Amino acid sequence: MPTILSSLRAAFDQKMPAPVEAKHSATRQVIALQTAAGPVWTPRDYAALARNGFMRNVIAYRCIRLVAEAAASIPFAVTCRGETMADHDHLRLLKSPNPDQSGTALMEEVYGYLQTAGNAYVEAVRLDGEVRELYALRPDRMKVHASRDGWPGGYDYEAGGRRTSFRREEDGFMPVLHLKLFHPLNDHYGLAPLEAAGNAVDIHNAACSWNKALLDNAARPSGALIYKGPEDAANLTADQFERLKSELQETYQGQANAGRPMVLDGGLDWKPMSHSPAELDFIEAKHSAARDVALAFGVPPQLLGIPGDNTYANYREANLAFWRQTVLPLASRAASALSGWLCGDGEAITPDTSGIEALSGERSARLDRIMRADFLTDREKRVALGFPADPVMENDDE
Structure with missing residues (x-):
């Protein structure tokens, strides 16, 4: 005799429509086994990278500025069914994305975030279903919210103790565009050139700190003062030791005392105990580290003034390689992402390279x-x- 529960289940099954076959990526189930739902946090300290790289290292700073400014100087063109449009809503939006920024300033910020963090986020503000403004968001404040199938289902932005959530809207539009560079070990975040150049940045910063220390301690070679007094007084007294340290700091350290000869008395003897800068070859190590940093960003060393073969012909070829191999691919990547995000059928956003002097x-x-x-x-x-x-x-x- 059927139970009430079985009767209800049979009636419910009859009313349920047949499942509609939905096509999706073949890797969705695989990713779902590896990634849990919920926020996925950035696996590195963005603030430390930005502080030690962009803010402290002159080579990394110049590389990021060069790439960002060059790529942002390339204007965008909009084509509709193969025809280049002289006037279009997307063109006006990209030229004046918000009341506080020009299109060049916005894209320079986006490209700078890509070089520093490997990720860049652009927020779209819509009114009546049309995108009216664009804003660049700081990548360290943004967290990818993974859905149950492992793919990004939204974004959470935290600033000033407040959280703003971005989810796909009813018409399928995602209000945040996430641009990221390739990362072989992370499904949600990109790998920044600044992180890849981290070791070279540390070496270059250490070399600069070494130079600064030499300036601060110009006339004081690293070594030891050895006391050779009479046998009945083999050691300095506490007062003598303190007076000696005070005289060394006041008389022989600092830039003002550079080159001053050291006068020793009372059985004192100076014995050097460290290598000279030439022996350590730290200057060449500094230049080598600078070249490694430039290599990570795709900037030829000639454009940064790093010592080497900097002839005019080489500089011209290096500048052409910089635009061809670094700037244009980056601008094309951004244009392709914007096109897929903003454009409808038959429309496309492309970089306009006709005005590039190089x-x-x-x-x-x-x-x-x-x-x-x-x-x-x-x-x-x-x-x-x-x-x-x-x-x-x-x-x-x-």
């Missing part, structure tokens, strides 16, 4: 090659150069 030589060479190609018609040449196939006449009445 690439003018390549553009001129390409123009010459196309114009000298006798096997191409004028229409084909115009298309190859990115122009419409037929010129548009300004006074065309038709």
